[in-house]
Amino acid sequence: MKHEWIETHTSHFLILTLLVISIGGLVEIVPLFLIKNTVETVAGVRPYTPLELLGSNIYQREGCYLCHSQMIRPLQEEWLRYGHYSLAAESQFDHPFLWGARRIGPDLARVGGKYSNTWHIQHITAPRSLVSRSRMPNYLWLKDRPLQYSDIEAHLRALVRAGVPYSENQEQYDKNVALFGKDVANRLVISRARENLLAQVAGNADGNVVSPTEMDALVAYLQILGTLVDFKKYDEGYFARFR
Amino acid sequence: MVPTEALAYRAASQPERYNYAIVRGFTVMALVWGVSAMVVGIYLAAELIWPILNLDLPGLTFGRLRPVHTTLAIFGFCGSLLFAASYYVAQRTCQERLAGTLLPLVTFWGWQAFVLLGVVSELLGYTQARKYAEFEWPLDVLVVMVWLAYLWVYTATLYRRSQPPLYVANWFFLACLLGMALLYVLENLVVPVDVLGMKSYSEFAGVQSAMVQWWYGHNVITFLLNMAFLGMMYYFLPKQVGRPLYSYRLSIIHFWSLVFLSVWAAPNHLNWTALPDWTVTLGVTFSVMLVLPSFAGVINGLMTISGAWHTLRTDPVLRFFVAALLFYGWVTLEGVTMSFQTINALSHCTDWTVGHAHFATLGWVSMMSFGVIYHLVPRLWDTKLYSVRLVALHFWVALFSVVLLAAALEIAGIGQALRLRTTDEYGNLVYSFMETDAFLTVPYLLRGLGGSLFLVGALVMVYNLVITVVRAQRKRAATEARIAAKLAVKGLRPREG
Secondary structure, X not given: OOHHHHHOOHHHHHHHHHHHHHHHHHHHHXXXXXXXXXXXXXXOOOOOOHHHHHHHHHHHHOOHHHOOOOOOOOOHHHHHHHOOOOOHHHHOOOOOOOOOOEOOOOOOOOOOOOOOHHHHHHXXXXXXXXXXXXXXXXXXXXXXXXXXXXXXXHHHHHHHHOOOOOEOOHHXXXXXXHHHOHHHHHHOEHHHHHHHXXXXXXXXOOOOOOOXXXXXXXXXXXXXXXXXXXXXHOOHHHHHOOO | OOOHHHHHHHHHHOOOOOOHHHHHHHHHHHHHHHHHXXXXXXXXXXXXXXXXXXXXXXXXXXXXXXXXXXHHHHXXXXXXXXXXXXXXXXXXXXXXOOOOOHHHHHHHHHHHHHHHHHHHHHHOOOOOOOOOOOOOHHHHHHHHHHHHHHHHHHHHHHHOOOOOOOOHHHHHHHHHHHHHHHXXXXXXXXXXXXXXOOOXXXXXXXXXXXXXXXXXXXXXXXXXXXXXXXXXXXXXXXXXHOOOOOOHXXXXXXXXXXXXXXXXXXXXXXXXXXXXXXXXXXXXXXXHHOHHHHHHHHHHHHHHHOOOOOHHHHOHHHHHHHHHHHHHHHHHHHHHHHHOHHHHHHHOEOHHHHHHXXXXXXXXXXXXXXXXXXXXXXXHOOOOOOOHHHHHHHHHHHHHHHHHHHHHHHHHHHHHHHHHOOEOOOOOEOOOHHHHHHHHHHHHXXXXXXXXHHHHHHHHHHHHHHHHHHHHHHHHHHHHHHHHHHHHHOOOOOOOO
């Protein structure tokens, strides 16, 4: 075949180019949806509660992911600094993934439980009051701004359509009980989303009834990062099988 | 007597043979967005040095402003220049006027609206939290429609040509058009929360979402920053030296190997992550192979000049093309190096990556753009550049500042990365995170200096071009007035254009 045949016919050229472009993507992307071992089978990982979900949205809105990664690599020094390397399973409910690509600040994949809520609130509001040379911006307004959660059900329903198992009916609820246990399944019921959200805020504020702020959601989100998998239950060889 | 001036007047008042108005519009907007991108970039660099500059205003915080920088640079600057160059090249190589009257305008205003709304929405905090795809779904709908209009205008123009072969530059523009369409649609498959709201959730999650994102992110660079600008190289470089392209065969090899191989290199951005190893291995393998097409392009470009190297001494515009090609070669080699596991373990997530990106965007893309703009403006306004010496000045300032900026970043990245992995004799980490961060102080200042100088160079260019255009317009107005006066003396009225 002569190249002339392609370049003298614009339509030949268009079709051929489109084909050639598509191959790489097809081969590298499609199997990730089909090969079961892509995401590890591991207990503990669950979808976000309504409050955590809104926290994640604030994390995205403020562009925290541009300074912080959430992907600990399987390297000695990262293990020492941040803990066990991140599993694919740990971000399986993140639409989209928030692995990040730049660490102007430290990795946050396992920051959950590392500090108290009070510390986070102080730090996010005024980072340099705790770490004098921090390059992180002050987020003064988060602790004053009321959390918008009136449309939380719509958020959860959108996620259901993207494949996250929040439950709208008894059948899904029963499945969730089997998958995550009753406690968690109760927190994933869409019709109870607001109630659950308020209860979690109150719980974090030691039972005081407060109107939730954006800071409450953000901190609730940060506090569960990396805490869901109990790594003591698995030996190292187990996860290596999935790579 | 038919005075030559009257002829000139008639020619000027006839509708142009080519639609240059649209090319002029896009060229001007490329400059506007380009300078804005640089200003925002410098501001971001300063925020990292002096966090007080976040001013405690949500829209100015680093996390909100960073996507604005890339939006302005990629879609504002590169995008507008792509429209300008491809519309110009299609018309010149096919020797036909651009197809359509309304649709080209739709692409112009649609694209500018997209960039502007994109920036505003990012400042307000609307984002899909994915690089170069921050725009929420209503903007995606807008940009896809504009892109389809572009595809129509461009291919319809190509269909008008009477000479069957399609000139090489057009292959690259076409590939860019198709590639971007495919990438953009797949990357932006989302579920909106509410059809009346902005917020949406990605169809994909976790590892799949990561792979789709970097397939997109990597190939926005392939198509919008490489393909498009190689297209420009293939047309404007031979024109600027006044010599034919070195090798048509080489350009065939260059084109097809590049469209095929580039797409595969995406997983390099996810080295050492939870992406399965087989995908990463494929990515690394293909990125090594990518050296071949890249160097085919570099050689094809440089050999076109061979035999006329002396023009480099007299023509500073040509220097921009040469520098751009050399940076292109360098960036490819550096990119391959960074895809290797051991190097990537060091470079990933540090400023080394940012430095690499700036070698590409300032060294390759911007240098090429400057060359193209200096070539285009005199032709679009039918005049000569106001000052060639200012072009030469711009060249040296730009060259120096790219190297300063990108090298400072790479040193910052390597330095911090080495501290991050330093352990003592007992295997404990030596530096806390903030102690590794302390390394950045001096490199960050140099990076800010480099960026500022680059902006100064660009402003010299803008000044030069503004004077060029203003003088051209004054001269034209004067000629027209003189002719009108002469005709009036003879009792004639100028023909209505």
